[in-house]
Amino acid sequence: MTRILTAALLASAALTVSAGAEELNVVGTWSNLPLYQDFETPLWTEALSDATGGEFTANLTSFDQMGIAGADVFRMLGDGVFDIGATVADYTVGDAPELEGLDVPLLATTAEDARKMVDAARPMVADIMANRFDAHVLAIAPYPPQVVFCKGKIAGLADLKGKKVRGSGRMTTKFLEALGAEGINVAFSEVPGALERSVIDCAVTGAGSGYSAGWWEVSDHLMTLPLGGWDPVVVAMNKDRWDGLSAEQQQMLQKAVTEGLETPAWNAAAGGLEGDIACLTGKGECAAGQAASMTLVQPTAEDTAQAAEILKTEVLPDWASRAGNEWVTRWNETVGAAMGVTVGQ
Structure with missing residues (x-):
């Protein structure tokens, strides 16, 4: 009886604490x-x-537990189906091509540069999310740099020519096609099966994401050139819901998201790639679990120079033609200025 009364009192106290909670x-x-x-x-x-x-x-x-596509998250958020949604920005570029400017491949090779790029883009992203999805941005958090997993031997960038490669976004796919590869659209969760059946030869994703999802079980070569950028995740709140909060509540919620999610995720990204590569190649200590034995392919100076030229002459101009002059100007004044790159109009 004492245990029952104690449980009842604890339950009552919990209800009292949460009764006024949003x-x-x-x-x-x-x-x-x-x-x-x-x-x-x-x-x-x-x-x-x-x-x-x-x-x-x-x-x-999560959106995969709900059985919805990542591309649908912000549409449903804008419709008020839920209060807060998070998805990879590149998943939504069919609705908002200007959002591709948040994550340009090959501009950032370190977490520090990636954060600088994202911080420069944030005001632009806030306006895009408000205009396109009726949403307020709470955070932008990184996945690891997007590298290349291949089934079969590669020694450098030139070896991707003629291969079927799953990209991690439209800019990445454009880059792959400029190399002479065939860009293939395959959902992240379907990549291991596609590699195993040779539907694709290679696939781009974060090193840590590929390790967690077991891509190393169906591929054997890992090239660390960040062809897919950092795949930033935008965390946003339905704007009507946000506007319905008091100024004090908005400040509390923003602080909680910044300190509890965004900042620690960026801190982890800073040292994450080295550990992820160790887990995928077996060279170094793998704190995440069993180490794989993929062959590490380091990009050469020629690879890096070729990639930069393709980005400048083909990938960014293609994006500019779809995003429009207003967004290209804003990008040049923010991200471009921060990273030392200008897109022609």
Whole structure:
């Protein structure tokens, strides 16, 4: 009887604490990857209430657990299906081609440069999200740099010519086609099967993401040139829902997301690539689990120079033609200025 009364009192106390809380329905990114497991889940399911003094609680699921495509997340967010949504910016460029400017491949080879690029783009991204999806940006968090997994021997960039390669975004696919490869559209979750059946020869994703998803079981060569950029994830809130919060609530929620998700995710990215490569190649210490034995292919100076030329002469002009002069001008004044690159109009 004492145990029953104690349980009842604890339940009553919990209800009292949460009675005035704003409950948020949150849709996160791929449930099997570290960003969701290590940063999204702890914030939304554990830390949020304490971080906001009991003002907010959250129900979390991921878009793959919901059975929806990553490209649908912001459309549904704008329609008010849920309160907060997160997805890879490149997944949404069919609706917002100007958003591709957030993650230009090959501009950032370190986490520090990637953060500089994202910070420069943030005001532009905020306007894109508000205009296209009726959403307010809460955070932009990184996946690891997007590298190349291949089934079969490659020694450099030139060896991708003639191969069927899954890109990680439209700019990446354009780059691959300029190399003479065939860009193939395959969903992230379907890549291992496609590699195993030789539907594709290579695929681009983050080193850590590929390790977590087991791509090393169906591929054997890893080229670390960041052909796909960093695949930033935009975390956004339905704008009507955001506008319905008090200024104090907005400040609390923003602080919780910045300190509980965005900042630690960037901190982890800074040293993540070296550990991910160790896990994929077996050279070095793998803290994540079993090490694989992929062959590491380091880009040569010629590879890097060729990649930069293709980016400048083909990839960025192609994006500019789709994004329009207004967004190209804004990109040049922000991201371009920060990274020392100008896109012609």
